[in-house]
Amino acid sequence: MTQHGPIEDKALPSRLRAHVVTTGYRPSLHGYDVQSDLARNYKHTDVIFTSLVGELPDDVVSEAFAVALTFVSTVTVAEAPAHAAVVARVCGPRASSMLSVAGTALAEQTRELLDEHAAILPKLLVGALNGSAATFAPRSSDERGAVERLRVALGGFVRRVPALGYDIRLDTAIIATLVACGLRDRELVEVAIVSARLPVVCAEALAWRPGALRDYPMDLPRFIYGDRNVDA
Amino acid sequence: MLMPEVETRVGHADWAENQFRGYAVNRDLVGKDGWASIVSLAVSGRRVEGNDAAVLEDVAVCALAADPRIWPVKVARLVSAFGSPLLGLAAGHAALEGALMGPVPTGGAAKMLMGLRERLGDRVEDPATMEQVLDDLLSKGRVSGFGVAFRGVDERVVAMKARLHVHARDGGVYWRLIMALDGIMERKKNLHVNFSMATAAILLDLGYTPDEITLIMSTYLDVCFYANVHEGAQQRSDVLRRLPDACVEYVGRAARLSPRAEAKRTLDSQAPVLSDTSYR
Numbered sequence: 389m390t391q392h393g394p395i396e397d398k399a400l401p402s403r404l405r406a407h408v409v410t411t412g413y414r415p416s417l418h419g420y421d422v423q424s425d426l427a428r429n430y431k432h433t434d435v436i437f438t439s440l441v442g443e444l445p446d447d448v449v450s451e452a453f454a455v456a457l458t459f460v461s462t463v464t465v466a467e468a469p470a471h472a473a474v475v476a477r478v479c480g481p482r483a484s485s486m487l488s489v490a491g492t493a494l495a496e497q498t499r500e501l502l503d504e505h506a507a508i509l510p511k512l513l514v515g516a517l518n519g520s521a522a523t524f525a526p527r528s529s530d531e532r533g534a535v536e537r538l539r540v541a542l543g544g545f546v547r548r549v550p551a552l553g554y555d556i557r558l559d560t561a562i563i564a565t566l567v568a569c570g571l572r573d574r575e576l577v578e579v580a581i582v583s584a585r586l587p588v589v590c591a592e593a594l595a596w597r598p599g600a601l602r603d604y605p606m607d608l609p610r611f612i613y614g615d616r617n618v619d620a
Numbered sequence: 621m622l623m624p625e626v627e628t629r630v631g632h633a634d635w636a637e638n639q640f641r642g643y644a645v646n647r648d649l650v651g652k653d654g655w656a657s658i659v660s661l662a663v664s665g666r667r668v669e670g671n672d673a674a675v676l677e678d679v680a681v682c683a684l685a686a687d688p689r690i691w692p693v694k695v696a697r698l699v700s701a702f703g704s705p706l707l708g709l710a711a712g713h714a715a716l717e718g719a720l721m722g723p724v725p726t727g728g729a730a731k732m733l734m735g736l737r738e739r740l741g742d743r744v745e746d747p748a749t750m751e752q753v754l755d756d757l758l759s760k761g762r763v764s765g766f767g768v769a770f771r772g773v774d775e776r777v778v779a780m781k782a783r784l785h786v787h788a789r790d791g792g793v794y795w796r797l798i799m800a801l802d803g804i805m806e807r808k809k810n811l812h813v814n815f816s817m818a819t820a821a822i823l824l825d826l827g828y829t830p831d832e833i834t835l836i837m838s839t840y841l842d843v844c845f846y847a848n849v850h851e852g853a854q855q856r857s858d859v860l861r862r863l864p865d866a867c868v869e870y871v872g873r874a875a876r877l878s879p880r881a882e883a884k885r886t887l888d889s890q891a892p893v894l895s896d897t898s899y900r
Contacts, residue, residue: 393687404867404868416875429878612626614627
């Protein structure tokens with residue numbers, strides 16, 4: 389029986405467009421043969437960069453991008469993405485559930501971080517943080533030390549990240565580095581950060597035994613129920 | 621260790637009883653409240669009964685647009701094809717955050733209606749003033765809450781209009797406002813009120829806030845997800861898991877060699893020359 393409705397009767401594309409990866413058993417990524425070229429000549433962080441930017445990084449950008457992803461990769465269990473992934477892991481054995489929770493929480497954590505930086509992202513492109521740097525100043529001397537270690541790890545690439553000339557927070561410094569690497573849209577920065585953090589968050593969760601409900605500190609933090617019998 | 625406590629007004633697990641939104645579940649709610657009331661209580665802290673509950677349930681029924689091809693439902697369907705209805709549901713929900721359709725625009729429409737009513741003040745029944753305000757809004761861009769994909773009239777609004785009439789609840793300020801706007805927008809843009817706008821008006825007339833409206837609408841749309849993720853997880857459709865290659869059109873970069881592969885090729889081409897040197 390032929391069915392008719394607004395969707396059948398609308399002229400719609402008949403095929404799904406692919407912009408990045410070709411189909412088949414010999415895929416290419418933005419035109420580069422994955423198996424014969426990228427796998428033999430580039431490291432995984434270069435493939436991530438190429439996926440996002442559409443072009444391969446040169447050697448200097450490749451190193452800086454890898455440094456930035458490494459610096460941004462750690463999420464402690466105190467932070468909601470890893471904490472939530474741990475709870476999901478404890479609830480049951482499916483890795484896909486834990487991964488979904490971790491990915492969602494990381495995406496939200498990163499969105500909030502980029503929201504906070506939305507006003508200065510255009511400034512990061514040109515490097516000028518005058519008037520904004522104080523807002524993004526390090527929260528402690530420990531954090532100032534971490535930014536200094538980022539500068540050291542980046543080596544000569546620091547000159548391409550003018551924002552690193554300011555006294556700024558670590559997350560701001562990492563975002564500035566990613567922008568300087570060529571990730572010019574906030575969405576690209578968000579994807580890069582989440583991709584770096586996901587394995588670390590999942591590793592923290594996988595260290596827990598599924599079903600270990602009694603090992604999880606359920607009353608941390610304390611919740612105070614404040615609406616008891618108001619209307620009863 | 622000094623740590624802030626988190627206040628909650630939602631629930632507490634007592635011995636032999638659960639507290640929910642200020643009520644003891646077994647003592648106060650079981651056998652007394654239906655689904656519409658529980659949803660309202662969860663989101664707004666208010667129980668509903670009688671005609672209000674009937675209106676809410678009618679909105680929920682009118683919201684049943686569960687065609688698996690509708691974009692967010694398709695997301696749920698694609699993910700549930702791997703066998704997990706709940707992860708399909710989670711994916712469908714994730715797709716709705718900030719989306720152009722679904723509960724978020726409904727909350728947005730409610731905010732817009734509240735702003736419109738505030739601007740109109742006591743001239744809410746005056747067509748000339750309403751047209752003037754609408755013209756001003758249109759001059760600033762697209763006015764949300766009007767028009768529906770692929771069709772001229774939203775069939776869900778038609779059904780809801782009839783049900784409100786049955787319940788004698790079509791006299792609310794916001795409902796009358798959108799009915800008046802519907803006429804003006806039809807004349808100006810050939811667009812009609814959509815289900816988001818209609819739901820926003822109905823729920824505003826029932827006293828809900830835009831944020832509450834977003835979540836109440838989400839519970840209604842969930843039913844469409846439930847039906848699809850259940851079927852999707854049972855079917856485990858191969859074609860949803862992976863479309864045939866012929867259905868995909870590659871429009872990206874043409875095949876090319878990376879700089880490092882290019883350099884190796886150049887070196888390889890020089891190999892016979894090197895072989896003649898003392899390095900052999």
